Amino acid sequence: MSAQEERQEKPAKEPRGLLSSWRFIGVLFVGILVYAYAWQSTEIDLRRLVVDAPDIVHIVTQIVQPDVLTRDKEYQEVLTNFQLPCTDSPPEQMAASESEPYLVLSHTCGAPGEPLSVEGFNLRPNTRGTVRWIPPEGTTRSLAHFDSDGEGHFVEGISIPSVVESEELHQIQTELRWEVGLPYPSETARVVFDKMLETIMLALMATTLGVFVAVPLSFLAARNLMSVSRGTMVIYFVIRGIFNIVRSIEPLIWAVVFAVWVGIGPFAGVLALGMHSIAALGKLYSEQVESIDTGPIEAVTATGANVLQTIIYAVVPQIVPPYLAFTIYRWDINVRMSTIIGMVGGGGVGFLLIQWVNLLRYKQAGVAVWAITVVVWVMDFVSGVVREKIV
Amino acid sequence: MLEVENLTKIYDGGTVAVKDLSFTVKDGEFLVIIGLSGSGKSTLLRCINRLIEPTEGRIIWDGVDITQLSGEELRKVRRHIGMIFQQFNLVKRSSVLTNVLSGRLGYVNPWRSAIGRFPKEDVEQALGCLDRVGILDQAYKRADELSGGQQQRVGIARALMQEPTLILADEPVASLDPATSHSILRYIEDLNRDEGVTVLCSLHFLSLARAYASRIIALKDGEMVFEGLPAEIDDARFKEIYGEEAIQVEIR
Numbered sequence: 301m302s303a304q305e306e307r308q309e310k311p312a313k314e315p316r317g318l319l320s321s322w323r324f325i326g327v328l329f330v331g332i333l334v335y336a337y338a339w340q341s342t343e344i345d346l347r348r349l350v351v352d353a354p355d356i357v358h359i360v361t362q363i364v365q366p367d368v369l370t371r372d373k374e375y376q377e378v379l380t381n382f383q384l385p386c387t388d389s390p391p392e393q394m395a396a397s398e399s400e401p402y403l404v405l406s407h408t409c410g411a412p413g414e415p416l417s418v419e420g421f422n423l424r425p426n427t428r429g430t431v432r433w434i435p436p437e438g439t440t441r442s443l444a445h446f447d448s449d450g451e452g453h454f455v456e457g458i459s460i461p462s463v464v465e466s467e468e469l470h471q472i473q474t475e476l477r478w479e480v481g482l483p484y485p486s487e488t489a490r491v492v493f494d495k496m497l498e499t500i501m502l503a504l505m506a507t508t509l510g511v512f513v514a515v516p517l518s519f520l521a522a523r524n525l526m527s528v529s530r531g532t533m534v535i536y537f538v539i540r541g542i543f544n545i546v547r548s549i550e551p552l553i554w555a556v557v558f559a560v561w562v563g564i565g566p567f568a569g570v571l572a573l574g575m576h577s578i579a580a581l582g583k584l585y586s587e588q589v590e591s592i593d594t595g596p597i598e599a600v601t602a603t604g605a606n607v608l609q610t611i612i613y614a615v616v617p618q619i620v621p622p623y624l625a626f627t628i629y630r631w632d633i634n635v636r637m638s639t640i641i642g643m644v645g646g647g648g649v650g651f652l653l654i655q656w657v658n659l660l661r662y663k664q665a666g667v668a669v670w671a672i673t674v675v676v677w678v679m680d681f682v683s684g685v686v687r688e689k690i691v
Numbered sequence: 692m693l694e695v696e697n698l699t700k701i702y703d704g705g706t707v708a709v710k711d712l713s714f715t716v717k718d719g720e721f722l723v724i725i726g727l728s729g730s731g732k733s734t735l736l737r738c739i740n741r742l743i744e745p746t747e748g749r750i751i752w753d754g755v756d757i758t759q760l761s762g763e764e765l766r767k768v769r770r771h772i773g774m775i776f777q778q779f780n781l782v783k784r785s786s787v788l789t790n791v792l793s794g795r796l797g798y799v800n801p802w803r804s805a806i807g808r809f810p811k812e813d814v815e816q817a818l819g820c821l822d823r824v825g826i827l828d829q830a831y832k833r834a835d836e837l838s839g840g841q842q843q844r845v846g847i848a849r850a851l852m853q854e855p856t857l858i859l860a861d862e863p864v865a866s867l868d869p870a871t872s873h874s875i876l877r878y879i880e881d882l883n884r885d886e887g888v889t890v891l892c893s894l895h896f897l898s899l900a901r902a903y904a905s906r907i908i909a910l911k912d913g914e915m916v917f918e919g920l921p922a923e924i925d926d927a928r929f930k931e932i933y934g935e936e937a938i939q940v941e942i943r
């Protein structure tokens with residue numbers, strides 16, 4: 301029979317324009333309802349994206365200037381006295397000097413709110429400094445920032461802060477700060493490095509745990525091996541079922557469970573990621589066993605090889621490279637997961653990150669964010685290259 | 692001499708693949724088994740080295756009943772029977788050399804071979820076998836980098852490593868083009884003629900069977916429908932074997 305004849309025999313389609321258009325309108329109506337509800341329940345508010353943008357700019361600028369490197373700092377402090385309120389005998393100005401730094405005030409006594417000019421001489425040239433008010437009791441206040449000129453001179457007008465009046469003298473301080481020496485890794489960078497190492501090791505241990513449990517289980521979860529009898533099929537379904545249930549629970553939830561069980565820390569993270577790895581690797585491994593080519597097994601058996609030799613020469617070469625590839629991929633995933641698992645008590649760099657974010661220390665948080673980005677990128681790249689080599 | 696007596700194979704599902712077959716193969720023969728797909732050729736060949744367990748019957752090779760052997764004895768017999776497959780059955784990810792060396796597994800110390808060590812003589816012999824089938828320069832490539840014809844030559848080299856006195860070839864050229872088919876069959880023919888290796892080879896094409904066989908048996912639905920010399924298959928015989936509607940296709 302030719303193709304043409306065959307085509308003619310097919311019954312012509314009934315015209316259902318009306319029915320399908322009614323159906324289309326119904327689907328459209330339901331779709332609109334669903335999306336309207338979704339829009340409302342997810343509290344979408346596009347206005348805020350624009351209005352609140354300045355908030356995030358502040359955070360982002362700090363994150364892009366992470367506290368990675370630091371230099372040693374030196375200070376120059378000069379103090380002079382001020383009386384508040386005025387009495388008959390206000391304190392004297394500092395003695396002028398040829399080389400020693402000193403401050404001159406426009407007046408040495410006054411009341412809160414009055415303007416006051418502070419002038420400095422013989423300070424460190426071209427350096428940034430701060431004017432502070434140190435009351436005899438209570439906290440010091442920063443009043444102004446200034447930059448000394450090429451001769452170490454500055455003039456800065458301030459207004460006397462509303463501090464508690466007292467008989468004892470107040471002090472006005474200038475502090476100049478500058479950096480010396482070569483930059484070196486900051487305390488933050490060192491802590492992040494330590495925790496990043498812990499994160500990678502955490503992922504390594506979790507992957508190892510996953511491999512050791514998943515390899516033997518993968519054979520029990522391979523249909524082609526387990527279809528021998530009814531009993532083995534029961535084992536197959538049980539293990540497959542466990543894999544599916546364990547895999548469907550997110551590592552973050554496992555981390556919460558294990559943090560309660562063994563306490564907050566990297567061990568909880570190892571168990572959480574390990575648990576998920578067992579299920580994920582077990583499934584991938586067993587699928588690899590299922591797709592094994594039986595031809596080589598037949599051929600090697602036919603040469604008079606024993607069972608052990610047949611496994612080593614015909615089965616192992618077929619499953620080891622994909623097993624390795626899956627394992628490296630899993631480690632890669634585990635490194636990525638372990639960077640956030642710390643947020644729920646699973647140890648690693650995520651713990652630092654969430655801590656700094658909560659303390660609004662975004663420069664430090666920035667270091668953690670950058671470290672995670674770099675490590676994840678490197679792992680991704682390395683695992684890709686290695687996998688390509690193996691398979 | 693290989694004697695097949697009343698061989699029957701019934702699979703678990705009840706399919707009768709081979710029904711009460713009896714024939715004898717003299718040493719040094721090139722016996723070709725022809726028949727349609729599913730006529731029982733593969734099952735017959737696999738029963739001889741017990742890759743498939745026969746349901747009934749005996750297979751006697753040089754006075755030993757292969758069907759009665761087990762374990763070590765069976766492996767000792769198998770190592771003298773080389774086998775070549777339609778799909779080559781190489782370990783694709785392993786090197787060509789390793790694939791060839793695996794033909795030696797029945798002879799070597801199992802523990803040494805388990806860690807991938809083969810005696811130096813075996814490695815030299817393997818390279819020699821590759822040289823003989825003309826692909827010595829491919830020895831260190833991965834098996835799946837080779838073309839189909841080259842892969843089948845690796846299959847032959849693997850069988851050669853066994854120093855076989857009998858070769859079972861299951862549709863050795865069915866996955867290859869006509870020109871390559873002839874070159875592969877010629878290697879097998881050389882082995883048969885120069886070293887006196889007995890060959891049992893199943894083939895689809897009658898023209899190939901006529902060109903290489905010293906004797907032909909034909910199977911249809913697991914039963915023998917012809918046994919004799921290549922020249923004895925005329926049109927009537929052909930239709931008997933392949934069915935009324937078949938047309939002869941020549942492969943030159």
